[in-house]
Amino acid sequence: MSPRAEPPPAPATFSKSEMMIVAAARELAGQHVCFVGVGLPNIAVNLAKRTVAPDLELVYEAGVFGARPARLPLSIGDPTIVTGATAAMSMFELFAFYLQGGRIDVGFLGAAQIDRFGNINTTVIGDYHRPKARLPGSGGACEIAINARQIFVIMRQSRRSFVEKIDFRTSPGNVGGAANAERIRREQGWLGRGPSVVVTDLGIYHFDDSGEMRLDSLHPGATIEAVRDTIGWEPQVSPDLAVTPEPTAVELELMRIELDPGGAYTR
Amino acid sequence: MNTSKVATMHDAIAAIVRDGDTVAIEGFTHLISFAAGHEIIRQGRRDLVLARMTPDVIYDQMVAAGVARKLIFSWLGNPGVGGLNAIRRVTEGDQPSLELEEYSHFGMVARYTAGAANLPFFPLRSYFETDLPVVNPLIRPIESPYGDGTVYAVPPLKPDVTIVHAQRADANGDTQAWGLLGCQKEAAFAAERVIVVVEELVDEALIRADPNRTIIPGLIVDAVVVEPWGAHPSYVQGTYDRDNRFYLDWDPISRDPAATDAWLAEWVHGLDGRADYVEKLGAERLASLRPSAPAPSGSVDYGEYR
Numbered sequence: 001m002s003p004r005a006e007p008p009p010a011p012a013t014f015s016k017s018e019m020m021i022v023a024a025a026r027e028l029a030g031q032h033v034c035f036v037g038v039g040l041p042n043i044a045v046n047l048a049k050r051t052v053a054p055d056l057e058l059v060y061e062a063g064v065f066g067a068r069p070a071r072l073p074l075s076i077g078d079p080t081i082v083t084g085a086t087a088a089m090s091m092f093e094l095f096a097f098y099l100q101g102g103r104i105d106v107g108f109l110g111a112a113q114i115d116r117f118g119n120i121n122t123t124v125i126g127d128y129h130r131p132k133a134r135l136p137g138s139g140g141a142c143e144i145a146i147n148a149r150q151i152f153v154i155m156r157q158s159r160r161s162f163v164e165k166i167d168f169r170t171s172p173g174n175v176g177g178a179a180n181a182e183r184i185r186r187e188q189g190w191l192g193r194g195p196s197v198v199v200t201d202l203g204i205y206h207f208d209d210s211g212e213m214r215l216d217s218l219h220p221g222a223t224i225e226a227v228r229d230t231i232g233w234e235p236q237v238s239p240d241l242a243v244t245p246e247p248t249a250v251e252l253e254l255m256r257i258e259l260d261p262g263g264a265y266t267r
Numbered sequence: 268m269n270t271s272k273v274a275t276m277h278d279a280i281a282a283i284v285r286d287g288d289t290v291a292i293e294g295f296t297h298l299i300s301f302a303a304g305h306e307i308i309r310q311g312r313r314d315l316v317l318a319r320m321t322p323d324v325i326y327d328q329m330v331a332a333g334v335a336r337k338l339i340f341s342w343l344g345n346p347g348v349g350g351l352n353a354i355r356r357v358t359e360g361d362q363p364s365l366e367l368e369e370y371s372h373f374g375m376v377a378r379y380t381a382g383a384a385n386l387p388f389f390p391l392r393s394y395f396e397t398d399l400p401v402v403n404p405l406i407r408p409i410e411s412p413y414g415d416g417t418v419y420a421v422p423p424l425k426p427d428v429t430i431v432h433a434q435r436a437d438a439n440g441d442t443q444a445w446g447l448l449g450c451q452k453e454a455a456f457a458a459e460r461v462i463v464v465v466e467e468l469v470d471e472a473l474i475r476a477d478p479n480r481t482i483i484p485g486l487i488v489d490a491v492v493v494e495p496w497g498a499h500p501s502y503v504q505g506t507y508d509r510d511n512r513f514y515l516d517w518d519p520i521s522r523d524p525a526a527t528d529a530w531l532a533e534w535v536h537g538l539d540g541r542a543d544y545v546e547k548l549g550a551e552r553l554a555s556l557r558p559s560a561p562a563p564s565g566s567v568d569y570g571e572y573r
Contacts, residue, residue, distance in 0.1 A: 038344075038346070038347075039347075061372060062296060062297070062447045062449070063295070063447050064447070073347075074346075074347035074348075074509075074511045074514070075296050075346035075347040075509065075511075075514075076296070076346065077295050077296020077297055077346065077447055077509075078296070078509060079297070079446060079502055079505075079508060079509065081447075082446045082447060083504075083562050088445075088446065088447065088448070089448065090448045090449070090450065090452060091295060091320075091372065091376050091449055091450050092380055092453060095372065095376055099373070100373070100391065100392055123369075123398070123399075128402050129363070129402075130360065130363065131358070131359050131360075131363075132359065132360075133355075133359060134343065134350070134354075134355050134358045134359050135343075136343050136344035137340070137341060137342055137343050138342065138369070138370070138371040138372070138397075139321075139341060139342035139371070139372050140371060140372040142371040142393050142394060142399060143372070143373045143391070143393035146392060146393055146395055147392060147393075169398045170398070170399070171397065172395060172396040172397055175396050184395070187416070188392075188395050188417060189392065189415075190392070190395065191392075
């Protein structure tokens with residue numbers, strides 16, 4: 001951020017998507033190496049790099065470490081992630097040495113469906129062999145969920161996306177609960193500790209000792225009722241439920257002018 | 268010493284790609300040979316097994332044109348836009364007509380790597396506690412022979428033909444690329460036959476002046492096709508940008524089967540080849556895709572040792 005003579009004025013309005021992206025970006029404060037997923041993670045991570053985490057190393061599955069994108073890439077294989085990066089390499093090197101070798105602190109993913117334990121579906125809606133909707137599939141998400149030290153998820157909340165039972169497990173979270181997940185990770189030698197944050201258009205969830213997501217912060221204007229109406233199970237709610245601080249003028253300006261002037265992600 | 272492998276796209280596809288082949292047109296967002304895909308459509312190949320990590324718009328077009336019977340892939344979408352609608356039409360609902368065999372990205376990279384290295388499988392730490400091995404029985408758990416746990420194995424993928432785009436090659440097929448390298452090298456070494464499509468044909472001396480940049484040697488190349496703008500609407504680092512507008516425009520076209528057929532008639536069947544396509548795109552569109560400024564690398568000194 002460029003230095004300013006005086007603090008910017010408080011923003012007049014912001015969209016639910018802008019609040020979600022800002023909240024997700026702030027969660028990256030203090031993190032070092034982040035593997036950037038397709039779509040919403042891309043703008044959240046790029047916003048974090050320009051605000052709370054200027055030293056964040058951006059890793060793109062296309063084969064880039066230490067990216068410094070000068071514009072928000074529409075696809076995650078955009079030429080702007082290469083120019084000025086620390087390293088561009090084959091995808092074998094990226095997945096084998098950087099990810100599976102244990103160099104990734106945060107894997108930042110989107111999802112079509114998620115369950116209370118943070119297991120993710122991005123493959124199909126309905127039966128696999130006769131799907132109602134065919135989704136993209138894993139990409140790198142399956143191995144990111146297993147090998148990144150922790151997983152952040154950003155996605156909009158709805159009865160279709162926050163479900164009691166996902167239709168297909170593409171990327172494992174806390175499987176059937178924390179005790180089960182810990183045993184599995186230990187026995188199978190996973191490097192990852194699984195999901196730690198889910199940010200939606202209504203609030204911020206972290207994972208409690210049982211491995212289930214718990215609502216820790218409500219975004220301004222969101223209500224517990226709205227959360228319950230858009231989730232397929234009875235959600236855990238923190239006794240110390242906070243209200244997410246509103247986006248600052250700086251955060252909004254970065255998104256609206258620099259990162260997403262067309263409003264592809266933020267509307 | 269070496270004879271030239273330079274061929275037209277028409278002749279290269281006619282000689283090298285056969286009905287029923289497993290064909291990999293690779294390139295991760297970058298360096299995707301749309302020109303080769305269009306020529307395969309134009310020549311009416313049938314029953315192809317199309318392999319690609321990310322099928323992208325090119326395989327949506329090829330599936331719409333009826334060349335494919337099966338896809339092998341790891342991420343099936345229009346990057347940055349949404350779904351691949353022609354593929355969705357034949358993979359959703361009660362009677363899908365296109366066979367799918369799916370992996371994760373690392374699984375696909377590992378398959379090409381095993382194919383290139385003549386290994387019976389490649390091990391990876393992925394797929395634990397997921398449904399992918401359930402729906403794809405070729406993804407199998409194996410015990411470490413050293414007694415330290417279980418990993419998953421994927422089988423080698425050896426395409427009959429791999430086609431990759433690159434910045435430059437010499438007439439022998441010694442090929443150099445920079446930017447995102449995807450799995451161009453692995454997919455080429457895994458294949459029985461290889462076509463490289465390049466923006467620029469260069470002297471062997473230029474290749475030899477920078478050997479670290481060579482990703483594919485002429486040793487494994489069967490044909491070199493010189494096709495400027497051959498990757499459009501994909502891109503070539505340093506030469507032209509990804510035409511994101513095209514990817515966005517493809518979404519409504521591909522949602523409508525009649526519009527899809529009309530597009531194929533106008534932009535593929537109605538043209539003789541890439542030179543016509545480039546002319547039809549027009550100078551203004553092309554100019555808008557040039558990089559905003561050059562960003563040359565520094566040069567390195569290999570030294571001479573006699």
